[in-house]
Amino acid sequence: MVAFPDSPQVTVMAFDFGTHKIGVAVGQSITGSASPLPELKARDGQPDWDQVAQLLEQWQPDALVVGVPLLMDGSEYELTQRARKFGQRLHGRFGKPWFAMDERLSSFAARQWNRESEGSRRLVDSLAASLILQSWFHDQWPQLKKDNSP
Secondary structure (H helix, E strand, O other): OOOOOOOOOOEEEEEEOOOOEEEEEEEEOOOOEEEEEEEEEEEOOEEOHHHHHHHHHHHOOOEEEEEEOOOOOOOOOHHHHHHHHHHHHHHHHHOOOEEEEEOOOHHHHHHHHHHHOOOOOOOHHHHHHHHHHHHHHHHOHHHHHHHOOO
16 A cells, blocks of 8 residues: 555656657646646656656655556557556655556547647647546546545
8 A cells, every 4th residue: 555645635747658758747636637747858768867856856746657558458568568667767766656557548649639739839748648647546546545544
């Protein structure tokens, strides 16, 4: 069981893992909303860890969510394991609890939303991270909150 602060509001940061870019979003539990942040450049899936540290210092999240890509049938592939390893590295470096979230179709939905938004210059990977986080608040947060109730 993961212990969260005894507060109605929990801040969570989400990542849409990629080998060249990593989308980032931050949100809070009261509304279940999330906002995209600037994307991180990555080299073979490795971000500039100093930039990650700066984001965590700035936003002070209580937990982290990493979008884990799965094939449409739910099976895993190479990128699935790399995203999980990224989550483990986040936890190891920063000591924050992390949660995996199925991210199937999040990038597709983000691209479609971006096309439909006139003049929007939002970054697709960070928009996908915000969709992943909103899904996590909807699907996983209620159970975690219940499990951590006194």
